[in-house]
Amino acid sequence: MEKKPCxxxxxxxxxxxxxxxxxxxxxxxxxxxxxxxMGNSIEVLREIIHIPEGGIPKxxxxxxxxxxxxxxxxxxxxxxxxxxxxxIVVHRLAGGAWSDPSFxxxxxxxxxxxxxxxxxxxxxxxxxxxxxxxxxxxxxxFGANASVAAGPVGRTAEAGTDVTLxxxxxxxxxxxxxxxxxxxEGAGFTMDxxxxxxxxxxxxxxxxxxxxxxxxxxxxxxxxxKLLAPYKPKK
Numbered sequence: 001m002e003k004k005p006c007x008x009x010x011x012x013x014x015x016x017x018x019x020x021x022x023x024x025x026x027x028x029x030x031x032x033x034x035x036x037x038m039g040n041s042i043e044v045l046r047e048i049i050h051i052p053e054g055g056i057p058k059x060x061x062x063x064x065x066x067x068x069x070x071x072x073x074x075x076x077x078x079x080x081x082x083x084x085x086x087x088i089v090v091h092r093l094a095g096g097a098w099s100d101p102s103f104x105x106x107x108x109x110x111x112x113x114x115x116x117x118x119x120x121x122x123x124x125x126x127x128x129x130x131x132x133x134x135x136x137x138x139x140x141x142f143g144a145n146a147s148v149a150a151g152p153v154g155r156t157a158e159a160g161t162d163v164t165l166x167x168x169x170x171x172x173x174x175x176x177x178x179x180x181x182x183x184x185e186g187a188g189f190t191m192d193x194x195x196x197x198x199x200x201x202x203x204x205x206x207x208x209x210x211x212x213x214x215x216x217x218x219x220x221x222x223x224x225x226k227l228l229a230p231y232k233p234k235k
Contacts, residue, residue: 029195029198034198034199037087037195038199038220041101042223042224044123045067045069048172048179054153055154055179056125056170057153057154058231060125060152060170063127063233064126065128065131066131067126068088068089068122068124068126068135068189069124070122072121073085073106073121073122074119074120083107083108084108085120085122086103086192087103087105087106088101088102089104089210090102091211093213097213098224099212099213100221101209101221102191103192103195103199105191106122106184106189107190108187120175121173124148124184125169127169131169134168135189136210139188141187141188141189142169142171142184142188143186144186147167147169148168148169148171149166150183151171153179191206199220200218
């Protein structure tokens, strides 16, 4: 019984080291690549939202405080396994408007993150402001710094979705045409400063991106605003 905390601590340290190793290996990215990443993220979100009958419940999207979209999360070349993906994060502001998107990276060790060996699209729905602000902290880990659970799916989940008794973050994945909730316990989340600089043409503070709406909204991200327009909370 005494060994279990030590084992959990060992794998926690191992996962952190994997996250840091990947962060150091992140290559430079130009504006065209950043715009392509933005477009891929928006398209994945569109496809997942529009999955007939079995997608993310409308009530979840309507009441959420933020979204993270990571297309093509892939298995990384670690001896113990691991996964990494690049995507975007966006924050719902007061009054229902959406912030400018920020680029981000999710990295996970093979422990507790069983999504299979193929590329997987990942959508994380942040349900409350506390959960969203936690993302901006140093060394954020899903499950440790904010509660996370596989999200409800389909129309039948609408009535059973309790907006007061839920995890701070819902997770969804799509792989080889299959769509379902997925566990991301222990996965790390970081902002991607290089991609932000490439996309916006200058260094930007992710906090300022995510807590204010610019005028005009970035042209390459306009489809994101259009896609999310129907999901606005009632006043």
